[in-house]
Amino acid sequence: DAGVTQSPTHLIKTRGQQVTLRCSPKSGHDTVSWYQQALGQGPQFIFQYYEEEERQRGNFPDRFSGHQFPNYSSELNVNALLLGDSALYLCASRRRRAGTEAFFGQGTRLTVV
Amino acid sequence: AQSVSQHNHHVILSEAASLELGCNYSYGGTVNLFWYVQYPGQHLQLLLKYFSGDPLVKGIKGFEAEFIKSKFSFNLRKPSVQWSDTAEYFCAVNAGSSNTGKLIFGQGTTLQVKP
Numbered sequence: 001d002a003g004v005t006q007s008p009t010h011l012i013k014t015r016g017q018q019v020t021l022r023c024s025p026k027s028g029h030d031t032v033s034w035y036q037q038a039l040g041q042g043p044q045f046i047f048q049y050y051e052e053e054e055r056q057r058g059n060f061p062d063r064f065s066g067h068q069f070p071n072y073s074s075e076l077n078v079n080a081l082l083l084g085d086s087a088l089y090l091c092a093s094r095r096r097r098a099g100t101e102a103f104f105g106q107g108t109r110l111t112v113v
Numbered sequence: 114a115q116s117v118s119q120h121n122h123h124v125i126l127s128e129a130a131s132l133e134l135g136c137n138y139s140y141g142g143t144v145n146l147f148w149y150v151q152y153p154g155q156h157l158q159l160l161l162k163y164f165s166g167d168p169l170v171k172g173i174k175g176f177e178a179e180f181i182k183s184k185f186s187f188n189l190r191k192p193s194v195q196w197s198d199t200a201e202y203f204c205a206v207n208a209g210s211s212n213t214g215k216l217i218f219g220q221g222t223t224l225q226v227k228p
Contacts, residue, residue, distance in 0.1 A: 033214045033216075035218075041220050041221070042119075045215050045217065048215060055214075056214065101159050101162050102159075104156050104157035106156040
């Protein structure tokens, strides 16, 4: 049973470019959340998707957007990249019912130069 | 705003020493509480969780945590650490409805266990 898988594992982009990160949830999970983890910090919630809609959003600008597909996989898009967007981006999945915990992928390390 | 505070940023212990990592949160309502661990080069893994019931929660690898509602705390403990416990530890809170997926994390504690 595969856990949460993310691609790519590493990425280098130039300021101003756009990036798309991908996530496949753990089997049986229908809810996907994205987090940004800067070096030396805890993960920060970006947004959550279920039933193909954004349901909750953290304190991130509109440059951060996402999508969830019918098979529950998800994408995170970041436009107009800034140097400060360099971070580890984590995807977490869970079953959308009370009393369930989130499972995390290994993350995508994004470096903006 | 909801927040989670981990008091110890970097802890160094010798093997067999006891461990306690502090975690406090700011939210007055119902909370679900978690400790996650990140071993070097690996993804975040759940150590233990509290949703309701017995405030003393036992997790994997001999870890436990105690939820003290009056102190807004959820400290992590282990009686005797091993070298393999070297990792980064994160406390997280899921506030409000237990059906929400938003986790608020502390900034983490790096634990280094010397053999």
